[in-house]
Amino acid sequence: MPLLQTREVSVRFGGVMALDGVSIAAEAGMVTGLIGPNGAGKTTMFNVITGLQVPTAGRVLIDGQDVTGMPVHRRARLGVARTFQRLELFGSMTVRENVQTAADISDLWARDGTAARARTDEILERVGLRHLADVPAHTLPTGLARLTELARALATRPRLLLLDEPGSGLDTTESEQFARLLSSLAAEGRAILLVEHDMDLVMAACSWIEVLDFGVHIASGTPEEIRANASVQEAYLGGPVGAREGDRSRAGAGASDAGAGDRHRRSGARAHGADARHADAHPEAEVRS
C-alpha cells in the first residue's frame, strides 16, 4: 500500500477548481514527481496533504489512515513534513537553530535535548550545511535557504517528505548532486513527493511521476512514459518535453520563475534571502490565474 494516497481530492476557490478529483499516491522508498505548469494545483495539493488547506471534497490517507480532518500538527507527528515554495524559514534564528527547533518540536516531551542535538548535527552534516550552522537564516541565498528547509523537515524524522521546488536556485552540477541526495533519502525508506520545474532534476530523481494540469490529473507513469506522453507535452505549452531539455529550460510557464531564481543567485548573497519569497509566483495567484 502506498504511504500517501489522495482520493478524488477537490479544492474550489470561489469559481475556480484548483484541484478537481485528483487521486495520486507516493510509495515509501522512492521519489515521486508531481509536475505540471503553473496553476496546475501542485502547491494546493501539498497544502491539502499537510492540512493547511481543507479540501472541498475527497480524502487524504497516510499509511491507510484517513487524515482528511486531522489538524496540521498531528499529521506532522504521523510523519508528514514539507518545504515551502515561498520560503518559511525561521529568519531570526541560525541555520542550526532552525533544524534544532524542528527536532525539539518532534521530541517535545523528551527529558532533555540531547537526542535532538545529535540529530541536528547529523542532518546538517548530511545535507552539507554544517559549516554554515551558525549563519543567521535570513542572510542565506535562495538555494541554501531551501536546503535549510529540507534539513529542518528531515529533523522531524518524516516518513513522507513533500518538497516544493527545492531545486530553484541550483545550477546544473548542484542539481545533479541534489538528485543523488534525494535518491539516498528515499532509499532509506522515506516516501518523497517532489514538486519541481527543473525537468532534469525531476527526470534524474524520480522513479514515478504524476502530472497535473489546471487542477486535473492528466497522467502518471515512469519518467520515460511521461516524456513520451502526448497530453503532457500538450500541457507544457505544446512543446515536447524532450526537445526542451538541452537548453535546461524549465517546463512551461515555470521557466520565468526558475530564471528569476538563477538571477537572484548571482546577484549578491544578502539580497537573496529577502527576495527569495518574492521571486516565485504567489501560490494563490497561481491557482486563480
Next chain:
Amino acid sequence: MGEFIGLTIAGLSLGAIYAIAASGLVVTYTTSGVFNFAHGAIGMVMAFAYWQFRIHEHWSAPAALALVLLVIAPGLGLLLQTGLVRRLNVNDTGATLVVTLAVMVALMGVAFTAWPQTVGRMLPLFFGPSAHVSVGGELISYEELISIGLAVATAIGLRVFFYSTRIGIAMRGVVDDRDLMAMNGRSPALLSGLSWMIGAALGALAGILTASTYSLDIINLTLLVLNSFAAAMLGRLRNLILTFVGAVVLGLADAYVTGYLRLTGWLVHLRPVIPTLFLFVILLALPAVRLRAGTAPISKAIHVPSAAESLRNGAALVALAAIASPFLHGTVLGNVNEGVALGIGALSVVLLSGYGGQVSLTQYTFFGFGAWLFSETGHGGSPVGLLVAALVGAALGAVVALPALRLRGLELALSTLAFGQLAYYMFFLQPQVMGRSDLLIPRLHLPGLSLRGDRMNLVFLTVVFALLSAGVLAVRRSRFGRILVATKDSQAAAATLGLNLRLTKVVLFAVATSIATFGGALYGSTQQVVTSDDFQYVASLFIVLIVYVFGVSTPGAALAGGLSLAIAPLIAVHIPVRFQAITYFMTGFGALGLMAHPEGVVPAVSQLLRSKVAALRRARAGTDSGTTRSPAGSAAPAVALVPDMEVSHAAAADA
C-alpha cells in the same frame, strides 16, 4: 408603542453613526490590508477641526463640513497612507498594529495640545433643539434623522462606487488578490491611497455626527474605533452589508437596553460594554482561520544575551539602584518605584510580543487584577498574595486568550483591548473592587526585610526585575523559547513541523499574564493606594507601544518603558500646559520612529555600543601587534561568511 418607536429611532440613529464609522474601517482594511487603529482618532481630530471652523472661525455649517470632509480628512488619510502605511508589510500584524496605534496616540497628543480640555467645547445641533417631527406621539429630532439618512446615503454611495465605477471595481479586485492586481498593471498603492482617503472622510463624518449628537470628547471619539470594529467583525472586516447590519444591531441594543432595562447593581455600567459583549459573541462564533504559507514577514536575529551576561547586567542594575536611591526623594522616588514596578509587569510584553509575536493590549487590566488580588490575599503584605496573583494570572491569561486563539493576531489584539474595557466597567468600577473608593494595599512584607521605606523597596524591585528578566532571557534561550520564536517567524512552518500552535499560545498567554499580574501585585504594594483610574484600559496601549519603542525583544526595554511612563508626568509639570500631552507625543512619535529602526531604541543603542567597543579593541589589537587584522569572532560573522557560501553550496550538494 410611542416609546418603542422613539427608542428604535434613537437606536437606528446611533447604529447609523456606527455604520458610517465601521464602513470606513472596512474600506481601508480590505483595500490596503492594514487595520486602521487610528480610525476613531482621525474622526476625533476632524470633529475638532470642524469645531474650529464652524464655531471659532464662524463659518457656515455646509462650508465647514465641505472643507473637513472633502479636503482635510481625505488629505490626512492620503498623508498617512503615503507616509506610513505604504511602507508596512501587511502580513506583519505586530508592525501594522503598532504603527496605526502610534498614529492614534500621536493624534490624541495633537488634539490635547491644540484643543486643551481645560476649555469646554460643544458642537451645536445642526437644526437646533426644536427641529423635530412627531411620529406616533414621539418627538424625533432632525439630528437623529440626519444620521440615519447619511448612513443610507453612505451605503448607497459605497454600493454604487464599488459596483459601478471602474476604480471601485478595481478596489474590489485588490481585496481579492493584491499580487494579481499588481500583475495586471493596476497599482494597489494608488487604490490603497484612495481607500485611506475614503476611510478618513467616513471617519470624519462619524466623528462630527457623534460630537454634535453626544459630546466633543477626545477619548470617547477616539474609542469609536472599538465600537466600529465590533460592528465590522460581523462581516469579518470585509463585508459591508453585514457591517451595516452589525452597526444597526449595536445601536438598537444600546437603545433598548437603556430604555427598557433598569440597570442597577453590578449591571449599572452595562451600556458602554454592549459592543464588547457583541464582539465576544461574534469571535466565539467565527470559524477558525486557516494558516497561510508564504505570508510571514522575514524577521532578523536580535542578540540574545547569555546567562552570564544577563546576570552581570542585572547586578549592575541593582548596584545602580542601590547607589542612586539615597539621592532620590519624595515624588521622584515614588515615581521611580512605580516605574520599576511597571517595568516588571511590562516584561510580559517582551515575552508575549517580542518572543512570541502575539500582541495583547490588556496589560494594565492585568496589573489591576494583580493589585486587587494582592490586596485581597496578601494580608499584612504577605508574599502569599504575590503567589496568588501570579497563579490566578496564569489561569486568567489562558481564559482570555481562548476565544481569539483560532483567529488572527489582529482579532486577538483587538479582543484583548475589548476585554480590558469589559474588565474596567464590569470589574474595577464595581463598588466591592475599587469603584466606590480608593483601594488600600499593604506594602509587601518579607520576613527579615523591611520594605516600608521607598528606597529599600526600590532596591528590592530592581532585584526582582533583574531576576525576572534573567528568567525571561533563560526562557528565550530554552527549547520553549526557540519554539516561541519559531511560531513568531512562521506559524505555517511551525505547525507543519508538528507544533500545536493553540496549545503553545495558551501556554504563552498564561505565562505572560502571570508576569503581568505578578508585576501588578508589586505595583499595588508599591503604590499602596490605587484607584480604578490607574487601570484604565487605554493605558495598556501606552505600555505596549513604549516597550516596542525601546525594543520589544529586549527585557531592558520593559524597564525603560515603565520608567518613562512613570516619570513623564514629573516632566509634564515643568512644561507649559499646552504641551502636557507629552506621554502621547513620546509614545506616538516614538513608535513611528520604529519605521526606521524596527528593532527599537535599546537594541539599536547596544548594537552601536558593541560595535564601538569592538572597533576600540581592534584599534588596540592593531597597535599592539602592528597589524590591523580583527580578532576572530568579534565582527558580525554573517557578512564575513557570505563569500564562502557559493563554494559551500556545491559542497552541500555533495552529501
